[in-house]
Amino acid sequence: MSELINPLHRFIRPGVTSTTNCPGCGNGIVAQAILRAIDELSMDLDDCVFASGIGCSAWVPSPFFNADVLHTTHGRPIAFALGIKMGLPQKKVMVVSGDGDLAAIGGNHLIHNARRNVEMTVICLNNSIYGMTGGQAAPTTPMGLKTTTTPYGAYENTFDISNLVIAAGASFVARWTTYHPRQLTASIKKAIRKKGFSFIEVITQCPVQYGRKTGSGSAVEMLREYKEKSVSVKEAAKLSEEDLQDRIIVGELIDKEKPEMVEEIMKMKKRASGENS
């Protein structure tokens, strides 16, 4: 009898046989969406270079993806990715990291590279919590939620990371949840092809440090909640701000053309070296 092998298995680093994810974690859904997008684009993993920071989400490419992977320091993967892109402008550079990593400690690199519109794809796994360190509040944790560092309820306003990145100047931004793997895959494909900074926020479940500790329930319950709360960009446009409170707006939030930095640098180099004169 022949063995059944997942067609995406060829993208997994040989020798990696187990995952460190907790059962029910959303990381696997996102990992699969990324690999499926690469597969559907008929790309090879050698066409890509991955960078990640520190956190459960950062372990999506490291060590699983059988590609060049730079697993860096907490909050800094985009800053490293900028250097990688400068050195290998023909490669697709992809950053995969968490909400704490990209929007808290690494927020400065996120907004500035969005502003520069450097061609790279950033996938932010937003589980609204610091998963790896044991369920502390993140800048994405909803107001009032009890976490290990907000035992009496979170008292900070939260970041809308996608809006932040749009405001900073990215050329492609989409938001989906782990309830939407197909749509997510389609957006990742667009993001990879985009000549510019593309950002995808994935609302994802951390059933252990979020679900269990905050009473949001199991992975299945959290996915059901995403389904119920999600509202498409188009529909959301018809709703009032009040109606949209506690909803998750999903879809492609922005897709526009604007100067991309690596290309602009190439032009500048031509001017400076007198190649055109």
Next chain:
Amino acid sequence: MKGKRILTGKYFMMGNTACAEGAIAAGCELAAGYPITPATEIANRLAERFPQVGGVFLQVEDEISAIAAIIGASWTGKKVITATSGPGISLMLENIGFAVGVETPCVIVNVQRGAPTTGMPTAGVTGDMVQVKRGSHGDYEIIALCPSSPQEMFDHTVLAFNYAEKYRTPVFILSDAFVGHMREEVVIPPPEQIETVYRKLPEPGTDPTQIKGFLDEDVAPMPIFGRGFKAHVTSSCHDEYGKRNLSDVSALDHFVRKLSNKILKHKDEIIRVEKNYQDAEVVLVSYGAVSRAAAMAALRAGEEGLAVGTFRLITAWPFPEEEIEKMARKAKKIIVLENNLGQLYPYIKAAAAHYADVYFLPPRVLGEIHDPENILKKIREVIQ
């Protein structure tokens, strides 16, 4: 191309400019930085010259980003540099440890200034001598060069790239505001006279699962990105293949020791000192700008009939312990001269005190070059 890569010739040049030219001559193609006095001229020069010769200077949002960007670019096979001063190094420290841990060649210039904190940006004070060795968390070895002239800002920068490439490690240029801003004659040799080294790579086509790209005391080949090596480069504790191991402390022991031994095993090839202490009763030990005052004081002392020699650390790290011990066996008295409150002094004393009396002399005012007259006074005092 408009500009020549290597500007062979004789110039009256600022130290910081010479450093930038040294980087270009060494084959550097990417720099990232954030403006800071007294290092800014390096960035300015690179920003102007690089695009003419095929390189790029990126001004990024902070020094954390600068060091991260150059490490990322180094993993694509480029030679890379960043230049800053103390406050910038303080911000870079976590990622400097990352560069050490994943064995990334890069050159980091610290044009030191008056500190702590914002301090006095234009004052030359070598206050970060130990920070570069001990600033990032954990045990590690580093290479640091201490230029004393604009010519050495050029020469040491070339050497720093060669060390970085050869040993797959960050290498520091520990300059200061004096040397960085000093203008002097700088000779840039013809290209064929500039030795440049490039890192060892795995054989093209090697089975990625068979590449031992890390933790070799004789320096593993670097599985740079974009060549199909499928490198797994992680800040986590890892083995020779780059495989993460977070459960076995003997893997951690192996990780830490191999990284350190990679430098220590080769320290005789790395360490450079300048010795001029034959028959000397008193030896002046110094480095960087201060060594200029030391040389002057030794000369004057000789005119007075005093047997005074000099010993200059060209590499502060790895620390030239054995060379200092050798010197101390011959000298009776050693005066350590530093433009700080005694940063390398404890290390020098530890190596020398068994054989000689060791004294410390800062300048009368921190941030001033030592007055040779003041050094002479100290020499007379210790001889009595």
